[in-house]
Amino acid sequence: MTINTSSPSTVLLGNLLNRRASLLQKAVLVMLASGALWASAKIQIPFYPVPLTMQTLMVIFIGMTMGVRLGPAAVALYLFEGAIGLPVFAGTPEKGIGLAYLLGPTGGYLLGYLPAAAICGWLAKRGWDRNPLWTALAMLAGNAMIYIPGLVWLGFAVGWDKPVLAWGLLPFLPGDVAKLVFAAVSLPLLKGYVGKSVRR
Incomplete structure (x- = not known):
């Protein structure tokens, strides 16, 4: 099983969005992803x-x-929302905001969410x-981008x-591992289904 990584692909939402999607459409998509x-x-x-x-x-x-x-932009918006005091993080507001x-x-x-979203977006492309x-494998790379800074930060903190x-x-x-198996099976199927629907 091989893959041609030198030939750029279209990410899943790129199949749904018109290539001429307006800035407003992209901003709405980023806000929706941040909400998710x-x-x-x-x-x-x-x-x-x-x-x-x-x-x-x-x-x-x-x-x-x-x-x-757009992926890292949605994550950056989410982190900004948390930084200004919105209870967007797990355990908030009970554990602080x-x-x-x-x-x-x-x-x-x-x-670490920022580089994780970026590397996964880059690999998906x-x-x-x-x-x-x-x-x-892409998800493993993304998880590594979360765990490496997370563990280093935790080590210095405690x-x-x-x-x-x-x-x-x-x-x-x-x-x-359970989440990886779920996403590794469902994401290619979903992309294939969306791609066929768009081509009809």
Whole structure:
């Protein structure tokens, strides 16, 4: 199974949007995606060993469907909303809001959403959303962009003498695998269906 990464593809929402989509249409799309990310932060599904949240899945989905420009723009808007005090992050307002929350122990994961959306959008543009294997690899790259700054930030916040990996990585791996399998199967199918519908 091979893929031609030198030939730019069209991301999923690029198939739905007219190439001459107005700035207003793109702005509305970015705001809707930011709202979807807000909603995903509030969803928790019972899972072992920790509840399954939809936020990281939504970040990667936004990147792979919106592309390398609009995807990070939606994530940046979401982070801005949280920074000014809107209760958009998981656990807000109960666990705090605004910059105090953004700069807390989980701040590195939140800031990692930006490069995650960007790398997933960049890879999707190069056709990595065409089949489950390449979609899964793109999602792994996106997750790495979240976990690397998240774990580094957490280590500095709580101290490297603490079990940083046991707190900030290992409990979430089973859920991430489940989300990866779901997205790796559904995203190529959805793109193929949309592509056929647009060509009719």
